[in-house]
Amino acid sequence: MKKIKPAPLASIAIALFILVSSIYHLLFQPEEIALVPFWVAGLLGCVLLISASALSLNRGGEDRSRVIWTRGRVSALAADLAYLSAVALLVVYGRIGPDLKFEFLGLSAVFTFGLVLPLLLVVGSFLAIKDSINLLYGYTARGREVLVFSMVRLSAVFTIILLGGIISVILYRGIGAISWEFLTSPHLRLGQQGGIATCIEGTFWLVMGAMLISAPLGIGAAIYLNEYSKNSGLKRIVTIAVGCLNGVPSVVYGLFGLAFLVSTVGISLLAGSIILGLMNLPTIILTSQEALKSVPNSLREGSVALGASRWQTVKKVVIPSALPGVLTGLIIGVARAAGETAPIMWTAVTFSATPVHMFYGFVPDVTQPVNNLCYHLLNLIYFLGAWDVEQNAWGTALVLLALVLSINMVAILVRNHYRKKISW
Amino acid sequence: MNVRKDDDMGPPDKRAVRRSRRYGDDFVEAFLFFAAITSILVIVLIFYFLTYESFLAFREVGFFEILLGQKWHPPGDVFGMMPIIVGSVLITLIALFINILVGIPLAIYLSELAGPWSREFLKPAIELLAGVPSIVYGFLGVLVLVVYLEKSFNMLTGRSILAGAILLGIMFIPALTTICEDALRAVPKEFKEGSLALGATHWQTVRWVTLPGASSGIIAAVILNVGRIIGETMAALLVVGNVARMPSPLFDAFDRGAIFTSVIAGEMGEVAHGSIHYHSLFAVGFVLLVIVTVLNISADFVRAAIQKKFGGY
Numbered sequence: 001m002k003k004i005k006p007a008p009l010a011s012i013a014i015a016l017f018i019l020v021s022s023i024y025h026l027l028f029q030p031e032e033i034a035l036v037p038f039w040v041a042g043l044l045g046c047v048l049l050i051s052a053s054a055l056s057l058n059r060g061g062e063d064r065s066r067v068i069w070t071r072g073r074v075s076a077l078a079a080d081l082a083y084l085s086a087v088a089l090l091v092v093y094g095r096i097g098p099d100l101k102f103e104f105l106g107l108s109a110v111f112t113f114g115l116v117l118p119l120l121l122v123v124g125s126f127l128a129i130k131d132s133i134n135l136l137y138g139y140t141a142r143g144r145e146v147l148v149f150s151m152v153r154l155s156a157v158f159t160i161i162l163l164g165g166i167i168s169v170i171l172y173r174g175i176g177a178i179s180w181e182f183l184t185s186p187h188l189r190l191g192q193q194g195g196i197a198t199c200i201e202g203t204f205w206l207v208m209g210a211m212l213i214s215a216p217l218g219i220g221a222a223i224y225l226n227e228y229s230k231n232s233g234l235k236r237i238v239t240i241a242v243g244c245l246n247g248v249p250s251v252v253y254g255l256f257g258l259a260f261l262v263s264t265v266g267i268s269l270l271a272g273s274i275i276l277g278l279m280n281l282p283t284i285i286l287t288s289q290e291a292l293k294s295v296p297n298s299l300r301e302g303s304v305a306l307g308a309s310r311w312q313t314v315k316k317v318v319i320p321s322a323l324p325g326v327l328t329g330l331i332i333g334v335a336r337a338a339g340e341t342a343p344i345m346w347t348a349v350t351f352s353a354t355p356v357h358m359f360y361g362f363v364p365d366v367t368q369p370v371n372n373l374c375y376h377l378l379n380l381i382y383f384l385g386a387w388d389v390e391q392n393a394w395g396t397a398l399v400l401l402a403l404v405l406s407i408n409m410v411a412i413l414v415r416n417h418y419r420k421k422i423s424w
Numbered sequence: 425m426n427v428r429k430d431d432d433m434g435p436p437d438k439r440a441v442r443r444s445r446r447y448g449d450d451f452v453e454a455f456l457f458f459a460a461i462t463s464i465l466v467i468v469l470i471f472y473f474l475t476y477e478s479f480l481a482f483r484e485v486g487f488f489e490i491l492l493g494q495k496w497h498p499p500g501d502v503f504g505m506m507p508i509i510v511g512s513v514l515i516t517l518i519a520l521f522i523n524i525l526v527g528i529p530l531a532i533y534l535s536e537l538a539g540p541w542s543r544e545f546l547k548p549a550i551e552l553l554a555g556v557p558s559i560v561y562g563f564l565g566v567l568v569l570v571v572y573l574e575k576s577f578n579m580l581t582g583r584s585i586l587a588g589a590i591l592l593g594i595m596f597i598p599a600l601t602t603i604c605e606d607a608l609r610a611v612p613k614e615f616k617e618g619s620l621a622l623g624a625t626h627w628q629t630v631r632w633v634t635l636p637g638a639s640s641g642i643i644a645a646v647i648l649n650v651g652r653i654i655g656e657t658m659a660a661l662l663v664v665g666n667v668a669r670m671p672s673p674l675f676d677a678f679d680r681g682a683i684f685t686s687v688i689a690g691e692m693g694e695v696a697h698g699s700i701h702y703h704s705l706f707a708v709g710f711v712l713l714v715i716v717t718v719l720n721i722s723a724d725f726v727r728a729a730i731q732k733k734f735g736g737y
Contacts, residue, residue, distance in 0.1 A: 029576050109678035110578035145627035149537060155529035156538070156546060162594065163553045166564065220459030228456055240721070241464040247648070247720035248470060248713065249655025251685045255709040258692070259473040278466050285463065311449045332555075339557030342657040342685070346692055374559045374658075381563055381662060390567075397563050401556065408555035412548050 007056070008136040011049035014042045015128035022121035029114055033098075036091065039121060043088040046128040047081055053135045073139060080127040087120050096120075167405075170398050177395025186353035191380050191389045194353070196396055201356050202269075202370030203338055203403075206348060209273025209366070210280055210337040215330055217277070218284030222326075225285075226292040227300075227314050246282035250342040253279045257347035269356070270366040272348020279343055280333040287332065291325025292318060324418035331411035339404045341374035349375040373400045470713070478710040481703035490707055496668035496682070498691065503704040505711065507668045511681035512654055515589045515664070518677060519653045522593025524646065527600035534601070535608040536630055554598035562662035565591045570663055577678060583665035585681040591663055592653045600649050607641025608634055640730035644723040651719040655712065657685040666690045684712040 021035055054077060090096045100113040130147060137143025181195055188194035221238070229235045257275040265271050295318050303313040319326070350369040357365040364370075377400060380393035482490060485503050493504015530550075538546060569591060574582030611634050619629040635642070665680025668687055672679075682690075688705050695702045 026576075027572075029572075106673050107676050107678050108579065112576075112578060115576050141625045141628055145625045148627050152529040152533045152537060155526045156533045156542070158526055159530055159546070159553065159597065160549060162597075163549050166553075166556060166560075169564065169568070170560070217459045217462050220456045221463060224453075224456035224460040228453060229460070234460075238460050238463060241467045243724070244467050244717050244720055245463055247651050247655070247716050248467075249657065249685060249716055251655070251657040251688050252470065252474065252709050252713050252716075255477075255688065255692075255706060256470045256473055259477045259706070260469065281463060281466065309449055311452045335555055339555070339559070341557075341559045342689055345689065374557060377559050377563060378658070381566055384566070393563065397560055401560050404555055404557050405552055408552055409548075412551055 005053060005136055007049045007053035008132040011046045011053075011132045012129055012136070014046050014049070015125040015132065018042050018046075018121055019125035019129070022118040022125065025114070026118040026122065033114065033117070036117070039117075040088045040091050043084050043121075043124060043128075046125075046132075047084050047088070050077075050128065050131050050135065051081060053132075057135060057138060073134075077131055080131050083127060084124050087124050091117070167401070170394065170401050174394035174396075174398030177391045178398065182392075182395055183399070186355065187376070187392070188353070190383060190387055191351075191376070191392055192387050193392075196373065196376060196392075196399060198353055198355055198371040199373045199376040199396070200399070202349065202372045203374075205269055205356060205364050205370060206272050206276060206344065206372060207334055207337045209269060210276035211330065211334060213274060213277030214280040214284050214333060218281050218329075218333075219288050219326060221281075221285045222288035222292055223314055223319075226289055227310065227318060242282045242285050245278075246286065250279065250340055253343040254345055254347060257343060262347055266367065267347060267350070267369045268367045269348060269364060269370050272344040272370070272372075273366070275343045275347050276337045276340060279340065280337055283336065284329050284333050287329025288322070288326045291322040291329070294325065295321045324414060328411045328415045331407060331414065335404050335407040335411070338407065339374065339400070341372075341378055344372060345375065345378075348372070351376065351379050373403070474706060474710045474713055478703055478707035481700060481707040484700055485704065485707075490704065491711070494670060496687070498695075498701045498704075501700060503700070503707075505708060507670045508682050508684055508687055508708065510670060510674060511585060511664070511668070512683040514585050514671070514675065514677055514681065515592065515660070515683055516650055516653050518586065518589035519593035519596070520646070520650060522590060523596055523600055523649060523653070526594075527597045527649075528604055528642065530597065530601045531604035531608055532630060532635075534605045536626070536634070550598045550601055554602070556595075558595065558656060558658040561591055561595050562659040565659055565663040579678055581665065581680065583663055583680055584678050585664060585671070586677040588660045588664035588681075588683070588686075589677065591659050592656055595656065595659060596649050596652050599652060600645055603645035603648065604638070604642050607638040607645065610641065611637035636734075639734070640727045643730060644727040647719055647723040647726060651716045651723075654683070654719075655685060655716050657689050661686040661689045684708055688712075 018039055022039070025033060025035070087096075096113065096117055098113050100111075100116060102111055103109070104111060133147045134143050137146065183195055183200065184197050185195040186198045187196060221242075225235055225238060253275055257271055261271040261274060299317050299321060300313055303317040304310075308316065348369055349372045352369070352371050356370055357368055359365060373396060377393060377396045380389045380396060383389045384393065481503065485493075490503050491505055493502070494506050495502050495504050496507050497503075534543060534546060534550075565587060569587050570582035572582070573579060573584065573587050615633050615637060616629050619633045620626070624632070660683055664682060664686050666682050666686050667680040668682035671677075671681060688709055691701070692705050695705065
């Protein structure tokens with residue numbers, strides 16, 4: 001049974017307290033820092049506890065415990081302790097006091113007490129935790145493992161907090177703006193009043209147009225590459241082209257649309273749909289190809305053995321089997337098309353409050369520009385300082401985020417549902 | 425087609441069946457072929473139009489003047505890309521630091537430590553995070569991050585290279601994590617088990633077996649992420665301040681700055697069609713496209729080269 005060592009455990013607890021409180025101060029920057037005496041006491045306590053446990057580590061009496069103190073370990077420990085006591089002493093003697101203010105290397109920022117002290121403390125408490133854990137485990141590999149894996153777990157916590165933070169901030173600030181009128185009326189007076197009906201409408205048609213272009217082309221390309229192509233040279237070139245397209249920045253798509261389409265079809269729904277569709281193409285090709293690849297060859301061979309032609313095999317056997325994967329790709333494409341701004345900024349949208357003109361009540365006029373949620377939000381952000389649009393901006397952001405995230409959610413659910421069901 | 429009787433065991437009327445099938449099939453195959461070469465067509469068209477539109481700027485201003493010029497001042501028709509390049513490099517370096525600091529540990533957590541329950545929860549969370557539209561990040565950047573930086577660093581305006589870097593670094597964590605996790609998972613189980621059997625701890629196994637085995641994939645993922653960071657538009661446009669001048673000193677991340685995408689997106693809206701400024705913005709886009717494409721292609725080559733030299737997955 002391993003003996004419990006109280007000293008390192010206590011210093012870990014103190015350091016954790018310092019870490020959490022200083023991160024809180026770093027993030028929220030309260031005017032008054034009431035915790036300074038506690039921090040100093042905590043730092044000094046850590047120094048005492050760590051040095052005490054370091055000294056007692058040698059008293060084990062066993063021979064092998066003496067080898068622990070290599071020169072590197074001693075000097076690292078000494079440096080950490082020196083850092084901790086230096087921070088504490090600087091605060092005690094007032095060198096790091098509330099009126100601290102300095103500039104550094106000509107950077108255009110001023111570092112003040114409220115920022116510097118928590119920053120020093122975060123570093124210090126990390127060092128204290130590191131040394132305490134090392135001492136707790138007697139500088140074994142096990143101690144290092146605990147240390148590293150707790151950092152790794154921290155990154156997972158960070159990610160969850162990040163997603164939760166984004167969603168909750170937007171939900172909290174935006175929910176007040178949402179009402180039936182906000183969703184169903186066009187905006188008035190540069191977005192200060194009214195709602196976002198035209199934006200929702202425009203987003204819908206842009207996404208529909210984009211999918212109408214990218215779905216047949218993307219799925220077709222994937223089928224050709226996976227089922228038809230005998231020419232591996234062509235396949236290679238197409239794969240490289242898809243890889244390049246996948247990396248092309250969205251703003252370059254916007255430039256391309258500006259040069260290629262706006263001169264011929266003007267700033268219009270059509271131009272925006274084509275650009276968004278082309279932008280979605282690589283995503284859909286790649287996901288469809290993944291899905292087609294996962295269909296086992298035995299199914300194809302069975303179908304061909306029954307006398308079906310290649311297209312019959314693809315139509316009746318391969319596509320139905322690959323449908324969940326293809327569908328997931330399409331849904332992700334919808335979400336991406338709904339959330340992109342840069343490609344359509346100069347090609348498809350205006351900040352207009354007039355609804356899309358319809359032929360026969362259901363065919364949109366594709367030669368006219370439309371409004372769009374992302375573009376509306378962008379304009380509201382530009383107006384932020386000048387007009388009172390903040391409430392509506394939060395509302396628009398909430399609608400956009402809810403739309404995109406729920407579409408993504410559907411994609412995830414579809415995939416998980418079929419992944420459990422299908423087993424080859 | 426002939427109606428076949430039950431006792432007719434001979435081959436069907438071959439010609440009729442084949443022909444009807446063949447015409448349909450040919451048509452479909454032609455469409456599929458067209459769909460497949462669309463991507464080649466599009467990438468060629470993109471390169472063609474960007475070269476074509478930026479050619480005038482390169483000719484009027486001069487190729488090296490526009491690439492290496494120290495000043496970007498559209499009202500005076502001075503177009504030099506150096507401030508933009510410096511801003512982009514600064515932003516990319518800081519953003520990549522944040523990105524790697526969180527993204528790779530997260531990938532290690534997902535592939536090595538996460539139990540089924542936390543994995544079930546964390547994977548969709550990461551995918552959702554990847555789906556948040558960039559304009560929403562930009563919006564939060566303006567109202568939360570910029571305000572925070574302004575207050576805590578006593579800056580004139582919080583819109584700065586640092587704000588852009590933090591935002592972009594956070595934005596692309598999911599992209600890095602997803603690829604790195606795949607790379608880590610591709611390392612065969614036998615290697616890890618061998619290492620554990622030799623008495624190594626779990627972390628030693630990850631550090632000396634799994635990470636080196638996956639290094640080619642991880643490095644490729646980082647290179648791809650550099651391309652994504654440089655190419656991200658809306659979030660960067662809203663928080664970097666969009667002032668294209670050389671920061672002084674060069675590493676001053678607290679100053680306002682500009683990157684390729686923010687210059688294009690910020691200035692293209694109000695520029696006269698066909699002016700030299702218009703063509704210069706296309707030149708900026710062309711340089712961006714070349715950089716990103718080179719990064720994308722080199723990611724594959726780097727992966728192959730590392731695999732060839734050191735092995736790995």
